[in-house]
Amino acid sequence: MDVRHARFAVATGVASAALVMGCPHAKPGTESRVAGSMSAASVQAASSDAAPSAVTVTNLAQPGAFEVANAGSTSVELASTVTIESQASGAWGPGPASRVALIEACGRPAPKCVRLEPGARLRPPAWSGWLCSAQCPETTNCKKNPYASGTHRFVVTTCDGTQRFAGAAFTNPDEPPPLKP
Helix, strand or coil: HHHHHHHHHHHHHHHHHHHHHHCCCCCEEEHHHHHHCEEEEEEEEEECCCCCCCEEECCCCCCCCCCEEEEECCCEECCCCCEEEECCCEECCCCCCCEECCCCCCCCCCCEEEEECCEEEEECCCCCCCCCCCCCCCHCCCCCCCEECEEEEEEEEEEECCCEECCCCEECCCCCCCCCC
């Protein structure tokens, strides 16, 4: 296959996926398979046997605030640890080691996994951008507490580690916000 045919095949696949995703008469389950295959940057299956889940990670208006939602038709088990990735020279890599978890409120330990039923949404306490007093500053005792300026994104994974879901990029300013006592 020459380059022209390869480009046409890719363009046709993208157009077909867009039509199937928007078609109200598509076979049930087709949308999530197509969406999963078309958004490899946000959903990456570690195994080709695993059907992609429809989990979204959405940034909210408050800096560091985000929501995790299950838009699929089956429940999903997510690891409660949220990874922060940083962007440098246009590439994503490991970000700051800051404790961020899928919890409903501060003051309780995070479980190993969190189950999200279809249609469920979880809005954990926001990440402050500070590395020690990251999510629940009132429950931490920090001797050193550097601030993570720069471009980051939140990543959650399934509890079995077979799928990961990355949110959109957000930027922490160079000048940190004041620490709350």
